[in-house]
Amino acid sequence: QKEVEQNSGPLSVPEGAIASLNCTYSDRGSQSFFWYRQYSGKSPELIMFIYSNGDKEDGRFTAQLNKASQYVSLLIRDSQPSDSATYLCAVMDSNYQLIWGAGTKLIIKP
Amino acid sequence: DAGVIQSPRHEVTEMGQEVTLRCKPISGHNSLFWYRQTMMRGLELLIYFNNNVPIDDSGMPEDRFSAKMPNASFSTLKIQPSEPRDSAVYFCASQGGLAATTQYFGPGTRLLVL
Numbered sequence: 001q002k003e004v005e006q007n008s009g010p011l012s013v014p015e016g017a018i019a020s021l022n023c024t025y026s027d028r029g030s031q032s033f034f035w036y037r038q039y040s041g042k043s044p045e046l047i048m049f050i051y052s053n054g055d056k057e058d059g060r061f062t063a064q065l066n067k068a069s070q071y072v073s074l075l076i077r078d079s080q081p082s083d084s085a086t087y088l089c090a091v092m093d094s095n096y097q098l099i100w101g102a103g104t105k106l107i108i109k110p
Numbered sequence: 111d112a113g114v115i116q117s118p119r120h121e122v123t124e125m126g127q128e129v130t131l132r133c134k135p136i137s138g139h140n141s142l143f144w145y146r147q148t149m150m151r152g153l154e155l156l157i158y159f160n161n162n163v164p165i166d167d168s169g170m171p172e173d174r175f176s177a178k179m180p181n182a183s184f185s186t187l188k189i190q191p192s193e194p195r196d197s198a199v200y201f202c203a204s205q206g207g208l209a210a211t212t213q214y215f216g217p218g219t220r221l222l223v224l
Contacts, residue, residue, distance in 0.1 A: 009147075043215035043218050044153070044201075046214075052139065097155070097158070097166065100155075102152040103152060
């Protein structure tokens with residue numbers, strides 16, 4: 001069974017520091033990888049996607065992909081209290097279906 | 111664009127009653143997904159459609175659940191009869207196509223079955 005694993009947290013990070021969120025996946029054939037953010041009581045929203053090995057940067061966010069290790073991460077620089085949310089990792093399988101992780105709760109402490 | 115629209119936003123019902131959740135995807139999107147989210151099980155895919163055709167309903171928990179997409183702009187998820195364990199947030203999401211990069215989620219329907 002295809003799986004996506006995340007540490008449920010909560011991960012507590014001081015304001016201004018770097019938050020590092022990690023995700024591993026089981027299906028070696030996966031090609032597309034997504035990070036969604038979900039605020040409490042709200043719906044998930046896409047913040048980053050990555051297809052190729054290496055880093056992809058968008059503002060304060062950097063997604064990192066290592067297909068050999070089946071590992072994808074999200075770094076948030078200069079963390080702000082508004083970044084406090086649950087971050088969901090999702091992996092698209094060969095049938096174009098998203099396999100979702102359980103999410104990591106991130107708390108940014110002022 | 112109004113985004114994905116779901117109704118109702120909240121539903122409280124008694125065990126045994128029929129519940130119908132509704133979704134209007136983003137215009138032009140031809141893939142639609144129904145999810146259920148609980149604290150215990152996280153986000154679970156129930157069923158998805160492509161061009162109004164159900165592609166995979168293996169996530170539908172049991173025969174009490176059914177979903178339809180009669181046209182490109184409307185889908186329903188029905189639970190009959192409802193049970194307390196069906197209490198969850200139900201999300202509808204749409205996507206430009208199966209190979210598109212982004213699923214856009216609706217605001218969700220919070221269902222409580224007493």
